[in-house]
Amino acid sequence: MNSLIIAALLLVLLGLAYQTGWARGGALATATGTKVHSRPQYHASYVAVWTLVPALIVLLLWAVFGGGITLNFIREQIPADVLAGLDANGLNALVARIHALASGYGVVGEIQPYEAAAGNALRSFQFITFLGVVAAAAVAGLGAMLYARSRITARHRARNAVERVIGFVLFACSAIAILTTAGIVASLLTEAIKFFTFINPLDFFFGTVWAPNNAATGGDYGKYGLLPLLMGTLMITVIAMCVAVPVGLMAAIYLSQYAPRQLRAVAKPIIEILAGIPTIVFGFFALVTVGPFLRDIGAAVGLNINATSALTAGVVMGIMIIPFVSSLSDDILNQVPRTLRDGAYGLGATQSETIRSVLLPAALPGIVGAFLLAVSRAVGETMIVVLAAGNSPVLRGSIFEPVATITVSIVNQLTGDTDFAGPQSLVGFALGLTLFVITLGLNIFALYIVRRFREQYE
Incomplete structure (x- = not known):
């Protein structure tokens, strides 16, 4: 009130x-x-x-x-x-x-x-x-x-005074975004340093066993090897991108270049509905439908595929992020100037040659941004992995076996009554800092790719 x-x-x-x-x-x-x-x-x-x-x-x-x-x-x-x-x-x-x-x-x-x-x-x-x-x-x-x-x-001079105020507000908004990022990094880094006072950083980053002792006594904190979690995260992310990128990009090309206007008006909203479905629903879909389906397919061809595995989680996650790739790529492709396409047609290029040699290079920065958004979503996803990946923190090389990811381990370690005084809870911040560094590396790599192709195109 x-x-x-x-x-x-x-x-x-x-x-x-x-x-x-x-x-x-x-x-x-x-x-x-x-x-x-x-x-x-x-x-x-x-x-x-x-x-x-x-x-x-x-x-x-x-x-x-x-x-x-x-x-x-x-x-x-x-x-x-x-x-x-x-x-x-x-x-x-x-x-x-x-x-x-x-x-x-x-x-x-x-x-x-x-x-x-x-x-x-x-x-x-x-x-x-x-x-x-x-x-x-x-x-x-x-x-x-x-x-x-x-x-x-x-x-x-009221206009000058008002514009100064607007400029200050815009600056404050930019500063808030920057300071928020700096605060998040500082909080993660501070708590991660506390964690490394208990656990050797080499044992954390290069350890192959993840077995925290949540009821630690006498200094026995267990083992906190990151590699099993990192392997599971990368496996699921790669599988998800192998599903989302081809399907999403091809759907965007078809909708923007080949589909009739009536079909586009219906198909694009239907694809974007996937983005509004809660991730827990995708998790249940993976657990109840996709997992058993892949298991039965594997049995039919002589493969032992677990219902909860990296493959199940990756496939469903790829389906979930298709709208991010498709919708963003479609918007970027439609923003390419019409004159570029007309010039290619005037030189005798076919429609497929125009798409491959003119349209995609011109839209590359936006498409890479769409891919990067999809990768970030896949790396940070939790609910699908909780239900579909099996939560088995064991270093494996097979996508048909259960795995665990960094995000799920963060949830496990920070769930319950935690005092943030021991490595059992502080490890969540170290894992979060690791995810931040991975995402930052993806951004730097994407910028490098964009600049290289831009120079070649120009």
Whole structure:
């Protein structure tokens, strides 16, 4: 409820500020003989920005410091003798009970009189402080709106100011993306370094046995060899790409170059439906249908294919990522300039020669991007592998046997009650860092391929 009131307040302030700025700017623009620097919409946006920023600052300050103020208020409501007998955990539990009482939720156990009194006091305190914060935000916004309106003149450079704000917002969005990536890498690297204080990095990266001891005693942490997991991940990814890339690319070429318009209008949405199916459904499909089917096919030709194997998981994963390859490749092929194709036809090239020699080289960067997206999806997939691959962390070279992958092992090690103090849980971060490095390597390789073919084409 509080969030809705705050959102409504901000919307009202924005609407009022925008209308005020527009009216002031429009009056200047229609005045006889007045040359206006900025259009009314820029004046309106200028006033809106001036109104929104102070209100947001007030709300942000309360969001930062409000929790500490509320905690101090709660501590003042607890009797001194009770407060003196509580440790940190006990104090947190009591504060949570008082918050629950103030919110109207029930609590377990008998409610002490001081708890009930503290809950009532906290409820009143929250109501008063909320009204105060809303009023302060409204006053700050209205004051800034009046000040911004007074600055609007015929020669006021509202457009420049608004464009600077937009540039700052765009820069902030870019910085958030970069800093988020840096934060993820830093968190993975920090925890992975802790893991390597327990396990030798050589044993991790070159070990051939994966047998963690989740109930470690006396320093026996088990074996954490990465190679069985890496082999399983690569096997499933390669199988998935062998299914998705030819089918997806050929489907894209057919839909963009050969299919009638009516067929394309029906076939492309049907293919893209696969992208909206939850991965758990593909997992059940692999476990119930594809796995037994491949096992029966193998028995018919004399091969021993397990129902849960790298082949089963790879085939179903390839089916899942067909829409990524097909849809993206189709869009890229349609964006190639028509003049390139017409020039090839004018030189006497056939349609297949034009596709092979002109269309595909011109669309190569986008197609490589589609392949890279598909590989990243295959490397990071979890649910299909959990159900279809067998989760057997043994180093094998056969695609017909059960395997385990890095993502499944991360889930296994981080599931349950973990304290992130031993290698049993910290290994998840080391595995995650390994996946990050693999994905980064794929990106670098893709950039190299794109640049090489671009130079040859140009």
